[in-house]
Amino acid sequence: xxxxxxxxxxxxxxxxxxxxxxxxxxxxxxxxxxxxxxxxxxxxxxxxxxxxxxxxxxxxxxxxxxxxxxxxxxxxxxxxxxxxxxxxxxxxxxxxxxxxxxxxxxxxxxxxxxxxxxxxxxxxxxxxxxxxxxxxxxxxxxxxxxxxxxxxxxxxxxxxxxxxxxxxxxxxxxxxxxxxxxxxxxxxxxxxxxxxxxxxxxxxxxxxxxxxxxxxxxxxxxxxxxxxxxxxxxxxxxxxxxxxxxxxxxxxxxxxxxxxxxxxxxxxxxxxxxxxxxxxxxxxxxxxxxxxxxxxxxxxxxxxxxxxxxxxxxxxxxxxxxxxxxxxxxxxxxxxxxxxxxxxxxxxxxxxxxx
Numbered sequence: 001x002x003x004x005x006x007x008x009x010x011x012x013x014x015x016x017x018x019x020x021x022x023x024x025x026x027x028x029x030x031x032x033x034x035x036x037x038x039x040x041x042x043x044x045x046x047x048x049x050x051x052x053x054x055x056x057x058x059x060x061x062x063x064x065x066x067x068x069x070x071x072x073x074x075x076x077x078x079x080x081x082x083x084x085x086x087x088x089x090x091x092x093x094x095x096x097x098x099x100x101x102x103x104x105x106x107x108x109x110x111x112x113x114x115x116x117x118x119x120x121x122x123x124x125x126x127x128x129x130x131x132x133x134x135x136x137x138x139x140x141x142x143x144x145x146x147x148x149x150x151x152x153x154x155x156x157x158x159x160x161x162x163x164x165x166x167x168x169x170x171x172x173x174x175x176x177x178x179x180x181x182x183x184x185x186x187x188x189x190x191x192x193x194x195x196x197x198x199x200x201x202x203x204x205x206x207x208x209x210x211x212x213x214x215x216x217x218x219x220x221x222x223x224x225x226x227x228x229x230x231x232x233x234x235x236x237x238x239x240x241x242x243x244x245x246x247x248x249x250x251x252x253x254x255x256x257x258x259x260x261x262x263x264x265x266x267x268x269x270x271x272x273x274x275x276x277x278x279x280x281x282x283x284x285x286x287x288x289x290x291x292x293x294x295x296x297x298x299x300x301x302x303x304x305x306x307x308x309x310x311x312x313x314x315x316x317x318x319x320x321x322x323x324x325x326x327x328x329x330x331x332x333x334x335x336x337x338x339x340x341x342x343x344x345x346x347x348x349x350x351x352x353x354x355x
Contacts, residue, residue, distance in 0.1 A: 008102030
């Protein structure tokens with residue numbers, strides 16, 4: 001049986017630190033090479049097979065994984081939040097980090113970060129990421145405007161200056177100093193640019209989303225329109241990542257995790273390590289579905305409230321129900337059927353509707 005080699009990379013834009021360890025944990029080599037595909041490929045080819053590489057998730061991870069995964073027997077992009085050995089150990093620098101990453105890979109202690117197999121899917125995901133970034137930028141610019149107005153006792157929300165025709169009324173409420181409106185105009189210019197970018201990206205996102213067959217089915221669900229459907233689609237990438245709906249819920253930030261030690265009581269709490277964008281999307285979809293009031297999810301919410309559940313817990317249950325329904329539709333390639341909401345999958349299959 002051939003001896004396996006485990007390679008840890010600490011990646012920077014200019015160079016990459018590489019550490020190679022054997023399957024029994026012995027460090028055999030350290031080296032530094034430029035962060036280019038040809039140089040990294042040459043360094044990999046110098047390591048006998050089977051060889052396995054680990055890097056941490058970051059801006060360069062998808063590019064490296066897509067171009068070099070075929071040259072190794074395993075390429076793992078790890079979740080840096082879980083690699084606490086690197087951050088908390090006494091000594092820390094790039095070569096040491098690379099060796100620790102290789103040792104964690106050897107021991108099987110790294111948690112993989114999912115990357116789309118298709119380049120087209122990765123590019124679509126980047127479009128969704130840029131859109132959400134522009135939304136946050138628009139909110140930041142609006143907050144700057146509102147903060148500036150508050151300095152002069154004018155308390156308004158974004159809708160008060162969203163339309164340019166409404167801004168003159170706000171200017172009339174400011175002190176008669178020529179610099180005050182001049183400064184405000186600069187802030188409004190930044191806000192207008194952010195709004196224009198958000199609108200442009202939203203049109204592009206919706207246009208691309210309409211080309212994806214699963215997304216066209218997702219938007220039939222109450223509370224889920226094109227942006228939410230596209231976000232769930234590109235972040236989850238495939239329904240087969242999750243063995244159970246409970247794992248899906250934890251990834252979305254609406255599932256539960258258990259804490260227990262010794263003879264103490266077992267405690268159940270919401271999963272803390274979750275994707276914040278996805279949590280906002282699925283909880284926002286639940287709020288919209290509940291507000292519409294004429295769908296099975298809103299009826300579920302009313303039943304849970306009548307049963308004595310707290311409103312937050314009832315809303316979270318609706319989010320779980322929405323996620324489970326979308327997940328089932330995706331796995332089975334089925335359309336949205338309101339009568340299936342809340343029905344166990346085994347009962348649906350037993351009825352022959354998914355055969």
